[in-house]
Amino acid sequence: MRRTSIFLKSWVLLTFLTVTIMTLMYIGHAIISVNSIEDTYNKLLQEKVTALKDAIMSDPEGYLTQANAAQSFDPELSYYIKIADQSRFVIQNPELQGQSELLLENILMNDQILDAIDSNVDDFSRITIKDEENNPLLLMVFVHKFELQGQSGMLVIGYDLDEFQTYQLNAKSITLLLLTVYLMGTIIYYQHLIRNVAEPLGIMTDIAFKYSRNDFSKRITFESYDEISGLGTAMNKLGKTLQATMLMNREERELLNHLFDSLPSGILYFDQNFQLKLVNGPGQDFLDFWRRVDPDAAAKVMPHQFKEMVQYAFKTTSGSEADLSWSQRHYNVKVTPVIQADLKKITGVLIVLQDVTNERQLDIIRGDFITNVSHDLRTPLQMIKGYSEAIIDNIAESNDEKIEMAQIILDETTEMNKMVNNLLDLSRMQAGYVDLNRQNVDLADFFDHLASRFENSFKEAAIQFTYELADGIKTYAFDEEKMNQVFYNLIDNAVRYSAEIGTRRQKFIHITVRLEDMLDKVVFEISDNGIGIQVESLPFIFERFYKNDKSRTYSKQKGTGIGLSIVKTIVEVHDGEIEVHSEPGVGTTFLVRLPFHNV
Structure with a gap:
């Protein structure tokens, strides 16, 4: 919706009402005043004209022949007298005396005067004629017909209404001037409202919208103190308070979110419509895992086991707990209804699930x-x-x-x-009590010594042992005794899990030492073509006491299942990492990565 200015509308309305009122007052005043003045003026003029008529009619022949007979009358008066064939036109206004013939012709040719002459009735008429410069000239004209000694006569008396016309024009000019001044005043008043009210309110409105968007970078400044500036000061204080509150809320929210996401248990919150409204990191990990292993997950909002427990919670307003499994992963699941105390109504359910697979x-x-x-x-x-x-x-x-x-x-x-x-x-x-004695170790001597320890085992199992060192990597700084334990365990496992004699053209154990430039690591790769490791066992082979062949059916297998756990611990205290790749029936490869800077 388009935004409008209340001050503009107020100014327009105020101006319109004022102009309307002044117009009506002017019209009323004009009607009353003009009528009253005109009536009074007309009476006065008629009295003057009547006096001149009486004077002339007392001696018409004298006024017809005497040139100065009317000098005692007002200069605005003029008369035209005609008896038989003699006539005389007298204009006392010096400015119009040079136009007497033109003015007389215009007067006598006027329709109203012609009508008055034909009517034979004394008549006052107000006419407008043109002078020689084509300017309008307002006259009051009196027509009187008479007979003198059997001869017909006519008397036409005119009165110049220039003063009255000037009065009307002045009145109109003054009214227009007052109206103009008033309009200018209203414009000034409007500008005052814009500058002192509308603009500050606009600024405060923009800042209020910024506050709603958590933007507290702007403050309101004023040059004077009034009601608007008081409101601005209050908004500044409000902004500071909101900013402080927002910062505290943000810190609390971040702390709660951090605590929420750092919980080891997965948390899921579903509303009454079974819509997921809240989930933390472990909870999202579970949902991702469930969607991968359940082919029908795309059409569901939650596992059907959850839905049964959630429906039970909505129905009985009590929680439940169960141990559930998906694809060899085990979870302890607790469902608790969330009840709004004041309404005594269940608003949703909270599902807390804990991955107990490792346990x-x-x-x-x-x-x-x-x-x-x-x-x-x-x-x-x-x-x-x-x-x-x-x-x-x-x-x-x-x-x-x-x-x-x-x-x-x-x-x-x-x-x-x-x-x-x-x-x-x-x-x-694993308790942290490890003392490393790092020394530069010649890798060729190191692997030759290991080969000599397994010489008999290699012969009995018909295994070919080889190693290869990349250029530039002849020595490495590590704890020789502990790293000897690492490679001893890895080679020992390769020997014990080697394939049966006759199942391979050539059984081998091969160690490669190379540099990974991208990762800035030195890689020790131990590979064999033995029986391999079962896929389901790969995630657990570095766990303490875990053994790949739990049934102990493989005759060459001995040990407690802690060798690879020791290997992983020693590698990690050397700031390294170990990973394994294996394919049953093909072979196994262990990758030990150690920092390059120790070379």
Whole structure:
């Protein structure tokens, strides 16, 4: 809608009313005044004309012949007398005396005068004639016909109404002047209103709209103090208060949003129409996950399990809790109705869901760990017990047999000690108790030493071990002992999970060291063509106690499932990262990325 100015409309209305009133007053005054003045003036003129008529008719022949007979009358008077064939026209106004013949002709040829002459009745007429300059000349004319000694005569007396006409023109001019002055005054008044009222109000209106858009950069300034400036001062204070309040609200809102989004649990709020009105980060992550795994999600606003719980909440005004699963992910879901206390009405439902997949997985992993450790400890303990009893009972007769049994006991004890040390190392590193002894290590010597440790294992499994160092990367600064543990675990896993002999043309374990310029990283790539890792196990292989072959069906597999967890921890304390790519039946590749600046 188009914006209009109330002051412009007020000014136009005020001006229109004033002009209308003045016009009506002028018309009324003119009608009354002019009529009254004209009547009085006409009576006075008629008296003068009648006096001149009486004077002339007392001696018509004298006025016909005497040149100065009418000098005692007003100069505005003129007369024309005619008796038989003699006539005389007398004009006393010196300005018109040179136009006597023209004026007389114009008077006698006037229609009103001709009518008056024909009527034979004394008559006063007001006529307008033209002078020699074609200017209008207003006259009051009296026509009187008479007989003198049997001869017909005619007397025409004229009175110049120039003064009366001047009066009317002056009256009109004064009225127009007053009207003009008034209009100028109203324009000045309008400009005053614009400058002192409309413009400040316009500025305050614009600033108020800026306030509504949370823009408090403008303030109102005034040169004087009046009601408008008082309103502006109040608006300035209001703006400051709103700005302070907005800042506080923004800080509180940002804090609440931060707290809301930082909650580990997903939060979803649905209104009575089952429309999603509020969701935090974890809640949105769940919805994205659900839409990926549910082919019918596009036609739904929420999972059907949620809808049943929400409908129950609306129906009973009570909450509910359930454990739900989607595509191997597990969630604890709580639905709580939101009740408006004053109306005692449910306005919506709040769904709080927590991803408990890791907890469930950890429970499974802990159970597997207990089983694995029990199995891995029971077998060597039984062997230690059996060989110890054999030595005590002198079952081993020869010294060589006793030494062989003692060696087996030592090997099993060493394996158990290694298992316990690994557990202690992992706990210590994950607690932050890690001291790194960084030194420049010759990588060729480092990998040659590792190859020598696995020489027998490589021969037994028919595995070809190779490594390749990129140009410019011959040494690297890391903790040699701990990184030896990393690559030992990775190579050991590759050996234990290698394919059966005969299933590959050539089984291999290959290590490549190269530079990634884009990421400014040094990459250690350990690849093999073993049995690979199951797809569902890939997200969990770096978890403590997790084992890829839970059934323990693969004969070469031993250990507690903490080797890769130790590997990941050591890599991370070196400011690096590790990832794995694997395809069952094809092979596995581990990528260890360490900062380039340590080269």
